[in-house]
């Protein structure tokens with residue numbers, strides 16, 4: 001994480017992490033089905049620990065649910081502290097629902 005991603009307190013802005021969560025989940029969804037996906041919902045994101053400049057942040061994904069037109073991807077976020085290499089802390093976790101859409105923007109089967 002770089003200084004450009006900080007909030008007024010000097011820690012990393014939560015919206016930056018949310019953006020990366022959305023990207024990581026989107027990559028996972030695209031690996032599950034060759035479709036175009038849009039983000040339909042992001043469930044309960046609680047920030048448990050702050051992220052600091054210089055931390056290395058990792059996003060781990062897993063498929064939670066395959067619906068008819070949607071995939072629910074769980075994204076777990078960890079930060080490796082800049083000053084403590086090898087020491088990871090859990091930052092947050094989220095469930096993100098992606099819906100496959102066709103060219104008209106209508107939901108499409110993911111099966």
Ligand SMILES: CC(C)(COP(=O)(O)OP(=O)(O)OC[C@H]1O[C@@H](n2cnc3c(N)ncnc32)[C@H](O)[C@@H]1OP(=O)(O)O)[C@@H](O)C(=O)NCCC(=O)NCCS
Pocket residue numbers: 038039040041066067068069070071097099101105106107
């Ligand atoms: C995604 C979109 C095409 C879905 O259209 P829709 O008419 O709501 O479609 P449906 O009601 O048939 O729902 C589609 C799927 O989403 C799921 N879904 C709908 N609302 C949901 C919610 N609040 N939470 C979780 N899943 C939800 C439905 O269960 C369904 O999944 P399934 O087919 O696997 O059962 C439409 O809502 C849309 O375009 N949203 C904007 C997406 C977007 O632009 N995202 C980026 C924001 S910047």
